């Protein structure tokens with residue numbers, strides 16, 4: 001009998017359940033003998049437009065430099081981000097996806113004696129990074145599927161070091177308005193870092209939607225994380241960023257890998273950031289696709305959680321797992337969310353019109369409502 005290596009892992013790591021990603025197209029093609037071209041993947045909140053052509057050009061132009069290490073400080077991208085969002089470069093941290101940011105802030109600030117507060121049905125990475133450092137997760141019951149900020153503020157104790165908030169939240173699509181968010185920030189003690197995860201903020205078009213960057217001066221304990229994976233369409237490249245107090249950025253900078261964002265990602269992110277037309281097109285497709293899905297759900301007599309993201313959680317009124325499996329056989333990949341405490345829902349990413357239609361047709365067939 002060889003050594004039980006898992007027993008040697010950190011206690012938090014032993015109890016971890018790894019993140020479950022959306023099923024890759026190639027995997028479904030292999031398992032069901034389908035052609036990859038016939039498969040519709042609406043499982044990972046990816047941008048259905050494909051990347052910005054400017055990003056593809058920028059990557060091509062960077063290829064001859066692949067032999068060099070990337071710019072470990074991401075100078076050009078930080079300059080551009082600070083210009084676009086009126087921030088100081090010293091406030092910025094780049095990450096290998098914003099997932100990296102969530103991990104960096106936890107590793108830099110949280111130890112086993114600390115508590116980390118987040119909501120029920122919130123993004124799965126929050127419990128993972130919390131457990132990995134051996135801290136205590138304080139999961140606050142949701143209200144109408146969304147964050148109950150009053151209860152979250154009340155859950156803060158002297159041991160709390162970090163609070164995670166996703167606005168909009170994944171997988172529910174729920175969102176917080178200015179009054180709630182502002183009241184919450186005002187209540188949080190300064191020694192507690194508030195991580196405001198804005199992975200989907202670019203999709204939100206409401207004029208009065210709160211944007212975390214606007215609160216950084218007033219609340220130095222606030223860290224806002226954003227990503228190029230969703231509306232900017234660069235999920236494969238892994239690039240995200242945080243804006244925070246320069247001292248918080250300094251701490252993150254100390255624990256990150258020296259070259260955590262690769263040169264193709266840096267070049268593509270810089271190009272995408274300047275492609276307003278692409279961002280506008282992404283929003284338009286999302287707006288239309290969301291209406292199409294909602295219309296389809298209504299026709300099927302299904303309810304859903306109103307969403308401000310590029311995805312929507314639909315309530316099947318029964319266990320969703322068999323429906324997920326049946327949809328796979330139809331070549332449609334969506335996301336079961338039972339691991340988020342939502343066994344009757346499926347999360348569907350808003351795709352192109354044809355993809356949404358394929359999904360709705362498959363759902364109609366599978367539910368036998370045709």
Ligand SMILES: *Cc1c(COP(=O)(O)O)cnc(C)c1O
Nearest residue numbers: 097098099123170199227229240
């Ligand atoms: C997708 C997502 C992220 C991060 O994605 P990255 O690809 O790592 O940038 C972060 N938070 C939420 C809520 C998400 O849905």
